[in-house]
Amino acid sequence: MPTSELSDALNPYYTQSRSRPSYASTTSQHVQPTTQQHVPYHGELELAMAESSRARDTPTTPLSGPTPSTQAGRITAVQELLRFLASTREACEIERRRRAVWEREMEAKHALQKAEMEHRILELQQEVTALRACLPSHQSIPPEGPSTGDPASALETLQSGTSSSSVIQQLAPLSPACAHPTSQFSLAIGQTAETSGPASSLASPSLRSTRFINVDPSLPDGSCTPGGKSTTMSDSDQDSSDASSSFPQHRLRRRNHHDNRCLTIQHAIRNHLLRVMHLDSDRQLPDSHLEGTPLGPDEPVRFVWDKTPKQSVHNSRMKERVLKDLKANRRVYKHVPDKEFGKKSLDAAFDQAFVTLRQKFKSQRDASAAKSHRKREDMKAMRARRLSRRKIKLGNRSEVRNRTPVFEHVTFDGALQLECMSSEESEIEEDPTSGTRTVVLRVRGCPWRSLRLQHFFDLLDKEDKVATAQKPRRGVGRKERYRGPPKEGFLLPPKGVASWMISKRWMVMIQASHSEVVDRLKDVIVDTDGFDWNQVPQMSVESDDEGCDEHVGDEMERYIPHTDSVVNSSSLQNALSG
Known part of the structure; x- marks a missing residue:
């Protein structure tokens, strides 16, 4: 079919070669083609149309592999997606942190509100307890109504009733908090209200109007009195109210010296x-x-x-x-x-x-009276200090005895009495060389104590010294103890001591000088058998003449003998000296 140059230019497939059917090759074997070869003619218009069609057909043709521009676009899209995911995750994390901070703030706020509410409930309970404690002492007061002839008293009663009602209205919102099961004070308030129900029902109207006067913390203690008047009662009413009071009173103690x-x-x-x-x-x-x-x-x-x-x-x-x-x-x-x-x-x-x-x-x-009064006060203070030292010594020895199984026998019970302890009297000694004055303690034992009893006290003191040697001490340390003479005066052993606690030499002296006391000592001595003295070698042997100078108890040997001069030692040495 003949074609024109224009149709060929308009045909987009003109430049593409077409596959020939197989029969053409077979026929070409039998029919020999002419030797003249056809050379197509290409004009300018055809070439322009061919280039435009080629440019239009380029995107539609299948690609053998991705181009660099397409691959860069894909990478950019993935990066944008990852960036979006990261920003979303960061926003979620910021929101989670903000939420956690807000929750902590709300929890702290609720805890503070709960603490304030419990503090208010505690104050309310204390005020109610104090008011109920005062209730029995005012039950015998007859109700006082406003007199018709006295307008001032009527006005005072009206003001007191109005103030009490306003205070009760202020306390009304706190009542649900008091009944809350989480409050530890609601049970105590309920029990107090149940026990004081009959008593409060018998109270007068004027008393009911003044029960909540002191509840307001802003008012000073004791500044408000019912109706502006002070209510007094007779001594018999006071005694009867004290006897009939059903509220237990616990003695308070001071928190500190302030x-x-x-x-x-x-x-x-x-x-x-x-x-x-x-x-x-x-x-x-x-x-x-x-x-x-x-x-x-x-x-x-x-x-x-x-x-x-x-x-x-x-x-x-x-x-x-x-x-x-x-x-x-x-x-x-x-x-x-x-x-x-x-x-x-x-x-x-x-x-x-x-x-x-x-x-x-x-x-x-009077100056002389002041001097005698000062002297009397000094003597009282001195006796109190000496008694305190003896009590401390008794307490330390009792603790050591409770820790020692060998001394648990009842035969040692009579030795741990305050009258059996030696006294420690403070004295002032002056060093003649330096002229310094030092306060020392002079240990003076009871003359009736036996050597075996002194050994018993010495064992307890040694054990206590070992236990307290490593404990730190405040101040200047332990004062030095010096051995002194026995106590002056005629001293008898206390009731409950055993015969082994009394010196035989002292008994001989008493029989010679005070024979009438021997019968009294029989009522004082209480002997208990059953203890094996061989368990304690230091106390197994008893001397027949315990009062002689050559038999000096270990308790007294622990102390420094009396000298003319006193050598001051450091606080550390005093602390380690026991």
């Missing part, structure tokens, strides 16, 4: 005496009052220091005035138990405080 709370009736009496006398302290007491000179109710209390309350009518009246004012201001001393506000306790405490004030007044006015 705690200056008033915990006893003696302390309350002393403070109240200074209060009614308008004094800040007892270092400068006022002059003695003239007997027969009246004092007004607004004037401070004054006493006749030369006489007692039983001798002076004025002092007796002042005593009644002080005790009456103390009962009226009972809430000021809220830590003092109610049972100590009885008549007998108040009288005894007032007499004791008045005697102390009289002695201080005499010492402030």
Whole structure:
């Protein structure tokens, strides 16, 4: 079929070669083609169309492999996907951290709120307990209603009722918290309410209106009184209320030496005496009052220091005035138990405080009285120190004895008494060479103690020294002990000692000088058999003459003998000396 140049140019497949059928080759064997070869003619238009068709057919032709541009695009897409995943993961991690921080803050906030609520519940329980403790002492008060003729009293009653109702409304939101099962104070409040139910139902209306006056922490202690008046009661009512009180009173103890709370009736009496006398302290007491000179109710209390309350009518009246004012201001001393506000306790405490004030007044006015008072106080302090040393020694020996199985027999019970301990008396010695003064302790034993008893104490002391040698000590260390003479005076052994604890030589001396005491010693001595003394070799042999100078107990040999001069040692040596 003849073709034109234009049709060939428009045909996109013109330049492509076509496969010839197989029959053409077979026929070509029989029919020989002409030798003239056809050379097609290509014009400019044909060449332009061929190039355009070739450019259009290039994307549609199958590729044998990926080109570099396609591979770079794929890598970029994967990188974008990984970048998106990383950013998503980072955002999730940031959100998780923010959520954890928020949860911790909320938990801390809830814990703080719970602690504050429990603290408020504790304060409420303490206030309720204090108010219920005061309830039995006011049950005998008849209900007081506002009189029709006195508008001021009616106004006071109305104000007290309004204030109490407002306080109760403020406490109403706290009641569900008190009943919450997680609160440890709800059971105690419930039990207190159950035990005091009948008593509270019998209370007067005026008492009900004043039960919650001191609940507000912003109010000072003891500043509010019901209706602006102080309620007093007779001594018989006070005693009966103390006896019928169903609330157990536990004696409080001071937390430390900075705690200056008033915990006893003696302390309350002393403070109240200074209060009614308008004094800040007892270092400068006022002059003695003239007997027969009246004092007004607004004037401070004054006493006749030369006489007692039983001798002076004025002092007796002042005593009644002080005790009456103390009962009226009972809430000021809220830590003092109610049972100590009885008549007998108040009288005894007032007499004791008045005697102390009289002695201080005499010492402030008279130099000789002050000197004797100071000497008496020094003697009391010295006796207290010596008694404390003996108690410490007894406690240490008792602990060592409890740890030692061989000394568990009852025959050693009588030896561990306070009267069997040797005393340690402080003395001041001066070194003649240097002129320094040193305080030492002089050990003075009982003359009736036997050598076997001294060996027993020595074994206990050695064991205690080994146990406490490595313990650190405060201060300057242990003071040096020096052997001194036996105690002066005629001293008898305490009741419960055994015969082996008493020196035979001392018994011979007593029979010769005080024969009447021998019968009394028979009632004192308590012997118990069954102990094998061979278990303790140091105590197995008993000397017939234990009072001789050559038989000196090991307990006394441990101490330094008396010398004219005292050599000071370091605190470490004192601590290691036992």
